[in-house]
Amino acid sequence: MNYRSPRGTHDIFGINALGMSLLEQKSKEIFKKYGFEEIRTPIFEDASLFMRSIGQATDIVEKEMYVFEDRKGRKLALRPEGTASLVRACIEHRMDISNPAGKFFYSGEMFRYERPQAGRYRQFHQIGAEYYGNSSPAADAEVIVLAQDLLAAVGIDKINVHINSLGCEKCRPFFRKTLIKYFSSAQGLCDDCARRLKNNPLRLLDCKIDAGKFIEVPQMANYLCDGCKDNFNSVKSLLKSVDCVYTVDEKLVRGLDYYTRTVFEIRSDSTSSQDALAAGGRYDNLVEELGGHDTPAMGFALGSERVMLAAQSVGLFNNFKDSEKIFIAIADQELFNGAFAFAVKIVRNGLSFNKDISVFGPINGKSLTNQLKYADKIQASKTIVFAKTEFENGKVLIKNMKDKTQIEAVINEL
RNA sequence: GUGGUUGUAGCUCAACUGGUCAGAGCGUCGGUUUGUGGAGCCGAAGGUUGCGGGUUCAAGUCCCGUCAGCCACCCCA
16 A cells, blocks of 8 residues: 555545536536536646636635646646636637627536545535626526526535625725724634734634624625615525525625625535535626626536535435346356357447346356356346357357346347 | 544454454355355455554554544635
């Protein structure tokens, strides 16, 4: 055991690989229904792209990014999230002006240098979507419902949808100032909050230690401008119209700088601290800030590993539909080549009575007894036995592993 | 990044206060008279007890370091 996967990374196999595929497959179906098309962007980008979009003072940029230089000295970074890349691609290919309905989804691995624990890894997977060019609250509601549907598709319905509005570039700065003013004179802030007061004062609102310690904390809701207020109300009534149960959460503050107005988070019932399954929000200024046209945008991402954890507790993976397993056995060693050729043939063409099969065997150098034991272990439903006397008549034996019955069959008819 | 906790065969675990303590179950492989399986019975492989130091006559068992997992914080999806 000399080598292990690097800290915070893991190999995905067995039931987890199945689950991951299922999640990706289901989400693609749903994205398609909502009219989103797939986009695949590079796994690394100019480091400065993330610094500018996510925010210089955020933890992600300050201490969690995998930054490296290539041989020509370009400063690159492994993507810590998907939105920045999508915005870049959107601008680079002029999708901001050529595509009236820019609805894109992506799926892939992200990288963040964090201390690992369950549901939090250094290489992890996100599935997300971005909706460009629609400033309507309907886009916000659509994305939130889409995220909810994605989770429901893998059996996760015990969730809490939290929403909030962070205001826009007009009203947020004033709220920010008010908040700083309020907490600057406050006594007994925890160490983290003292630090947060400088970097990201909005974060003080969801501190676990200081929560409830202070009274009459300024609420964003009271500082929203008329436009933002109307917008948020519309989002709420649209969500109601599609029976989306949500909680308005004044304390919901997203960590990334680019969010404006609507933000949301979908949490599981789990007791784990890593309970945020999906989150996102509106970012109306980012496209322009990164050099594109003035393009409103709304997006979200879900953490695949966390969703998988939640899905497993729901028992999602217990009822996977497997193909019928067929095992090819040989009773006489000299029939091996013929059996092998047959195996490849049915792999390619299926069997006449079932095209949806997985084929195992033949195996060299095992007694027939042990071949059948093996067939049991892999849970084959049928074993096709190549035996000399039948083979000479162009036949094989098909054994039903469940009821032990066995029939002869003409090879060419299978 | 901070604090805590854990680390023995593929898996789940055992080994009292340091002294035949390196084991069991499951799993894997093979045998059970040779062209037929799932049980039973028999047998085998597999661990320098995460790694590296130290204390001791003697360490899986104590001490230090390190690596890794987990939990909380932090952060975030």
